[in-house]
Every structure is written in structure tokens, then in C-alpha cells.
Amino acid sequence: MSKIRETFINFDADLPSPTPDHRQWVVYTCKRAGAPYKWAGYLEAPDTELALQYAREHYGLDEACIGIICHDHTDGTDGPYGLEPLLPGEAHGDDGDCWTVFTLVHRGGNHQTAGNVKAPDADTALQRATSAFADGKIRSIRVVKSDRIYMTNDDESPIWPTHDMTYKLAKGYSKNVRAKWARFRDERTYEQYRKEDISKHF
Amino acid sequence: MTMQTMLTDPLAAMLLAAADDLLMLGHVQSDWTGLAPILEEDIAASAMAQDDLSHALVIYEFLGGEHDLDPDTIAFDRNLEDYRCCDLVTVPDDFDWSISLCKRWLVASYSKLGFDRFATIEGDIGQRCARLRDEAAIHVAHLNNWIIRLGTGSQESNDRLQQAINKLIPEAGMLFEPPDAGLEQDESFCCGRQEIFEEWVDQNIATLSQANLQGTFTLPDREAVGGRRGIHADHFVEQFEEMTEVRRTEPSAAW
Structure with missing residues (x-):
């Protein structure tokens, strides 16, 4: 901290109490058109707007990507993590809401988007996603209701497709x-x- | 080619004004690392401070190449009166987040417009500034968001931000001080000084309006002399001496 600031520090006694309204968000990035969105990390933000803003800044500038999605951590429902690949199920149906399916392709890897299923609730979505996407390789499935997933738009990503951040290294x-x-x-x-x-x- | 050659070059004067703003602002703002209101904002604000320093470096490297000077020499070894930054960037914020935010917002929106114009220059510096412009746009969007968020957050946050705006706006017009009295009208974007000022004001007023805040911006007379022409305030001198303290202990040291 600058020495010239030492005399300026003044912690007011009447500061308002902090508001513990932070939510944890899961962030996924897409590297190129047509590629899946892959888990990139987490961040904390009180609302969707700031979550997307921080996602753009923290993850969008680290490496080239063309898009970012994020969802509240509590909106994700994970199925069991299998030491062995998940076996396909027999649950099918097209009633209910649209759920985005994320799959863990290999142990130690990261979740990535695989597609969508329709289901009336998270548990059913997991079962139907397992039937639809368990291909003898994937280890785990996560489902998130699609309308709870937030995405950056083109206007918000002027730098990702073209940027080269090596000048900052x-x-x-x-x-x-x-x-x-x-x-x-x-x-x-x-x-x-x-x-x-x-x-x-x- | 020498430092003196660079300092008398009109384009270099404009570029130095932009780079010196960012060098000093980045240096001051880095003090907030670990102290910002929330962790993610701490990371973002620190990253933007690093961006500011990086953007300054990009310009110093260009000027160093043009004038056969080490970028560090340009950044740290000039005489006080040869720094072209507006003194708004070193106005003390007394660790008041509203002042820090407002100052960065005013400078970032100005820098973005400057990079817009530099990016139209053909050649190396135009390409460099096109890159910096995109990143500056992210800074502006980020800071706009926070101005609106705090302006519409609570009565207290609105009041504090309004006080910061009231404090800084009178100094902000000097961002548009021509960096050298000898600049001809057609030699730089000073030829559009009124135009760029109005564009800057329109953008700022739009944000303030969304934030339920008020501000009246005034373009100082062209003859008003300040930091861009080397007449710096005491707070710039203090900041400069601290920033260059290590460098000055052994300027020729190999690190």
C-alpha cells in the first residue's frame, strides 16, 4: 500500500453492515463455434448481471473464447459420480421443462454441455439425461433448468474472438x-x- | 532521437497524455488490491489497474521504438513537467470507494474515446490502440454498471456517489486540456476537442441519468493550463515520487 496513504486510512464507525447476499455461480466457456461449453470455474456475485460481468472479466480474458454461460450453483443438480462409466437407463419422456445436460466425459475432467432433455423435475431430468447421454464413457451428469442458465451476448464480447493477451504477460x-x-x-x-x-x- | 525529440512530437504528446493517465491511475488504483468491497470486485478492480499499466506500457513501447528509448525510461525517468497526465488521476481517494469508482469511470470513458481516435491512425499505433480500445470498452461497461448499481442501490450509496461526482467533475474537464500549447489543430484529435468532449458528456449523462445522479460538465478554456502541460498539483508530485522511488535509487540497475 502506498506510504502516502497511511495518514488517510479512516474506518468510519458508522459504516453499514455488510449484506451477505453473495451467491456462488458456475461458469462455463466455449472456445470455438460449435464446441461445447466447458466448466471454467466459480465466482461469487449477488445477482445475474454482476455474475455475467465478472465471468466475462475473470474468465473471458484469460484465454480466447467466444461465449460464456453461467448458472447459480444451487440451480445445478448432479447425479452420482461414477468410478465406472454410467450405464444407460430406460427413462424417457418429453413432458415438462427444458433442462440443459452437462456431462463429465472422463474422471478428473470438467463438465461440459451435451444437450437438452425435457422433464418435470430435476430427478427425472437426471434419469432421462442418463438414458439419453450415458454412452459407456461418461462418469457423471449434471442438469440445470435451461431458463436458469445465463449467457453473454455478442455485444458483450467484443474482445474474446480476437484478443491476444500476451502483451500483458x-x-x-x-x-x-x-x-x-x-x-x-x-x-x-x-x-x-x-x-x-x-x-x-x- | 532523444527524449526531447519525443516530447516535442505532437502525436507523441497526445499518446503520452493517454499513457501517463493510465500509468498513474493504475499505480494509484493498485492500492485497492485486497480492500475492494467484495472479493470478485477486488479481483476485477486489481485486474483493471493492471490493464491500465499494461495499456500505458503498450504506448511507451511504441514511443520507445519510434524514439529509440527504453519504455521504462519513458515511464519513470522524465522530469516532472514532462508528464502529460491530467491531475484528476492522482486526486486522493482517501480510500473512499465512491471517489475511486467515480474517478476511474471518468477516466475510463475518456480513454475509450481517445483510443477510438488513435485506432484510426494507420500503422502500428493504430493497431495497438484498436486492441486497447476493446479492453477499455470492457472497463467502461464495468464501471457504468457500478455507477448505476450504487446510484440506485440505497439513499446512502446514492448520496456518497453524488458527493464523489460533485468533488471530481470540476477537475474532470481538464482531461481535455491540449497536452502541448504548440499543437496545431489538425495534428491530433485535439482538432475535435469540442466534439469528443460532447460525446464524453453525452455518455456520462446517460449513465448518471440511469443512476439517479446529476452532474454538470464544463469544457475549460483551451488556454487553461494544468497537468497535460506539465503544471501538476501537489498530489501528483507525491504520487510520482513514490512511484519512482525504487527506480530512482539506482536507475541503471539490472533487475
Whole structure:
């Protein structure tokens, strides 16, 4: 913190009480047209508008993506996580609301969109999603009512399709450091560096 | 090519004005890391402070290439009177979130319009600024959202933000001070000074209206001299001395 601020800190005694209204949101990003939305992470926000805004800023700028969706954590219903792939079921039907289905394709992976089912409630949606999408590979299924999923629109994503954020990467404080890093990368491989580092310190 | 050559170049003067605003604002704003009202906003505000510094670096690198200067030299080693930033960026916020927010909002909306114009320049700097413009647009959207959110949140949040606006708006017009008295009208976007000011005001008034806030913006006389022409306030000097303290201990040090 700046030294010149030290005399300015003044915590008012009459500050209003904080409002514990934060909700946890699950964020998924899509890397290219036609690709599924894959789990990207979580964030906290009091409402949909801020959730989408933070999702754009925290996840949309990290790496190129063309779209982001998010939903309140409590709107997601996860089925059992299988150490073995899920077996297809026999539940079918097209009554009820539309639910978006996310599947976990392999253990240790991340959920991604797979499609939709219709169902009157979350449990039925899970059963019907298992029938529709369990293909002998996926390990887990999550369903979220589709109207509870929020998506960025094109106007809100002017930077994702084209951005290259490498100019923000740490390059060192000065030109000298940047030159040293460039030379280091050119002359030595990471493996060589690692071996030397291990032998030197262990 | 020397520092003096750069400082007398009209385009460089305009670019330095934009970059110096962001350098100082990014430096001041980074103080809020860990202190913003909510965690996600803390991350966002810190990221935007980093963006501001990065945007300044992009411009310093361009100018460094044009004038054979190290970007760090441009950022840290100029004389005080050679910094072109508007002193609005270093107005102390006393850790009052409403002042910090309002200041960043005013500067970001101005910077966005500046990048819009720089992006029309053919060549390297135009391409660089086209990139920065897109990111500046995200900053403006973010800050607009918070102005509206706090303006319509509660009577207290509205009152606090209105006080911040009342405090900062009188200084904000100096964002449009031409950075060099010798600039010809057709040498920079100063030729559209009135036009860009009106565009900036229209955008700001639209946001304030949505936020149930009021503000009256005034374009200072062209002759009014301030930070863009090197006449800086004490708070700029304090901020500058702190920002360059490490650098000044050993300017030629290899890090």
C-alpha cells in the first residue's frame, strides 16, 4: 500500500453492515463455434448481471473464447459420480421443462454441455439425461433448468474472438530482464533447467 | 532521437497524455488490491489497474521504438513537467470507494474515446490502440454498471456517489486540456476537442441519468493550463515520487 496513504486510512464507525447476499455461480466457456461449453470455474456475485460481468472479466480474458454461460450453483443438480462409466437407463419422456445436460466425459475432467432433455423435475431430468447421454464413457451428469442458465451476448464480447493477451504477460521489470528471459528461452530447454535445478538444490 | 525529440512530437504528446493517465491511475488504483468491497470486485478492480499499466506500457513501447528509448525510461525517468497526465488521476481517494469508482469511470470513458481516435491512425499505433480500445470498452461497461448499481442501490450509496461526482467533475474537464500549447489543430484529435468532449458528456449523462445522479460538465478554456502541460498539483508530485522511488535509487540497475 502506498506510504502516502497511511495518514488517510479512516474506518468510519458508522459504516453499514455488510449484506451477505453473495451467491456462488458456475461458469462455463466455449472456445470455438460449435464446441461445447466447458466448466471454467466459480465466482461469487449477488445477482445475474454482476455474475455475467465478472465471468466475462475473470474468465473471458484469460484465454480466447467466444461465449460464456453461467448458472447459480444451487440451480445445478448432479447425479452420482461414477468410478465406472454410467450405464444407460430406460427413462424417457418429453413432458415438462427444458433442462440443459452437462456431462463429465472422463474422471478428473470438467463438465461440459451435451444437450437438452425435457422433464418435470430435476430427478427425472437426471434419469432421462442418463438414458439419453450415458454412452459407456461418461462418469457423471449434471442438469440445470435451461431458463436458469445465463449467457453473454455478442455485444458483450467484443474482445474474446480476437484478443491476444500476451502483451500483458509478465516480462520483467526492465528491458534487461526481458532480454535475459528471451536469451534463457532460446538457449536452454526447460528440462535442462529442471535437471540442473534438482541437482543443485537436492 | 532523444527524449526531447519525443516530447516535442505532437502525436507523441497526445499518446503520452493517454499513457501517463493510465500509468498513474493504475499505480494509484493498485492500492485497492485486497480492500475492494467484495472479493470478485477486488479481483476485477486489481485486474483493471493492471490493464491500465499494461495499456500505458503498450504506448511507451511504441514511443520507445519510434524514439529509440527504453519504455521504462519513458515511464519513470522524465522530469516532472514532462508528464502529460491530467491531475484528476492522482486526486486522493482517501480510500473512499465512491471517489475511486467515480474517478476511474471518468477516466475510463475518456480513454475509450481517445483510443477510438488513435485506432484510426494507420500503422502500428493504430493497431495497438484498436486492441486497447476493446479492453477499455470492457472497463467502461464495468464501471457504468457500478455507477448505476450504487446510484440506485440505497439513499446512502446514492448520496456518497453524488458527493464523489460533485468533488471530481470540476477537475474532470481538464482531461481535455491540449497536452502541448504548440499543437496545431489538425495534428491530433485535439482538432475535435469540442466534439469528443460532447460525446464524453453525452455518455456520462446517460449513465448518471440511469443512476439517479446529476452532474454538470464544463469544457475549460483551451488556454487553461494544468497537468497535460506539465503544471501538476501537489498530489501528483507525491504520487510520482513514490512511484519512482525504487527506480530512482539506482536507475541503471539490472533487475
